[in-house]
Amino acid sequence: MKKNNIILFGAGYWGSKHLRVLSSLNTVGKIYVYDSSYDIVNDLKFQFPHAIFVDDYEELIARDNVDGAIIATPPTTHFELALKCLKNGLHVLVEKPIVENLEQLKSLHKISSKKNLVLMSGHTFIFNNGIIKMKEIVDSGELGDIAYVISDRLNCGIIRKDISLENNLAPHDLSILQFLFDNASIEKIEKTGISFVTQHSYDYQTIKVDYDNNVKCIINLSWYYPEKVRKISIIGTKKMLVFDDSLQKKIKVYSNSIDSMDISNTIQQGYYEPEISMEEALMNEQKHFISSFKNPEKCKTGYEHNYNIIKVLEHN
Numbered sequence: 001m002k003k004n005n006i007i008l009f010g011a012g013y014w015g016s017k018h019l020r021v022l023s024s025l026n027t028v029g030k031i032y033v034y035d036s037s038y039d040i041v042n043d044l045k046f047q048f049p050h051a052i053f054v055d056d057y058e059e060l061i062a063r064d065n066v067d068g069a070i071i072a073t074p075p076t077t078h079f080e081l082a083l084k085c086l087k088n089g090l091h092v093l094v095e096k097p098i099v100e101n102l103e104q105l106k107s108l109h110k111i112s113s114k115k116n117l118v119l120m121s122g123h124t125f126i127f128n129n130g131i132i133k134m135k136e137i138v139d140s141g142e143l144g145d146i147a148y149v150i151s152d153r154l155n156c157g158i159i160r161k162d163i164s165l166e167n168n169l170a171p172h173d174l175s176i177l178q179f180l181f182d183n184a185s186i187e188k189i190e191k192t193g194i195s196f197v198t199q200h201s202y203d204y205q206t207i208k209v210d211y212d213n214n215v216k217c218i219i220n221l222s223w224y225y226p227e228k229v230r231k232i233s234i235i236g237t238k239k240m241l242v243f244d245d246s247l248q249k250k251i252k253v254y255s256n257s258i259d260s261m262d263i264s265n266t267i268q269q270g271y272y273e274p275e276i277s278m279e280e281a282l283m284n285e286q287k288h289f290i291s292s293f294k295n296p297e298k299c300k301t302g303y304e305h306n307y308n309i310i311k312v313l314e315h316n
Contacts, residue, residue, distance in 0.1 A: 125281065129277050
């Protein structure tokens with residue numbers, strides 16, 4: 001089995017999780033780590049003594065023995081780092097948001113396509129078995145025609161200064177919608193929000209997206225909310241589905257349908273909870289990234305997946 005050598009850019013909160021997972025994969029050989037923070041590097045050296053921490057990545061990415069890169073640095077650095085890696089023949093996984101605009105995405109796609117390299121975004125929920133099960137149920141037709149979807153991503157913190165609420169949280173929900181509806185085209189985008197804590201960003205925001213498959217979606221976001229909510233509700237003509245990431249059994253499929261409803265009464269019907277296998281989504285994501293080296297076109301979160309996500313984020 002080939003051992004792939006990987007360089008990790010950024011070893012902070014999320015980057016350190018990547019490092020942990022990389023360290024456990026038998027398809028990974030050498031792990032190089034670059035982070036500008038001395039404190040972060042000094043701490044991780046003891047936790048991951050096998051990792052190779054470097055001060056200069058320019059020479060490293062030009063080597064023939066480095067196969068791929070994972071970029072978990074601040075969003076403003078994503079494009080330049082990904083560009084350098086792709087130009088040097090490295091497969092690239094970039095944390096969300098993959099880039100800041102469509103022009104950057106198109107530039108990276110042009111290079112990755114020409115060199116037959118993976119250009120992948122870190123949309124971990126696509127590799128969450130609960131989300132995968134949800135798509136299986138949607139694709140089966142069990143819910144009937146999908147009327148609308150409501151996605152709630154709310155919490156108290158972390159309020160960030162380096163990125164807006166939308167760019168920080170919306171990629172999660174948008175990537176799930178892209179996955180559920182097979183990268184359907186977007187016909188209409190509407191946004192509204194409230195600012196009361198930060199000056200540079202909304203603190204509560206609603207994004208409405210209409211797809212060309214007649215599905216209408218509403219995304220509610222906040223980083224200043226009393227409870228942590230991670231919920232997706234899919235309303236179909238036959239049944240309804242709720243995914244709640246806070247529960248052990250994450251999916252409930254309700255038997256309510258348009259035909260069964262008497263508009264003069266409130267009806268509570270039964271539901272069932274499908275079995276979902278427990279696996280770490282980040283582990284599944286990294287396995288998919290490395291397995292895509294042989295067939296970059298098989299990447300689930302490549303250019304087509306990211307196009308509509310960046311289109312929504314760019315929309316004013």
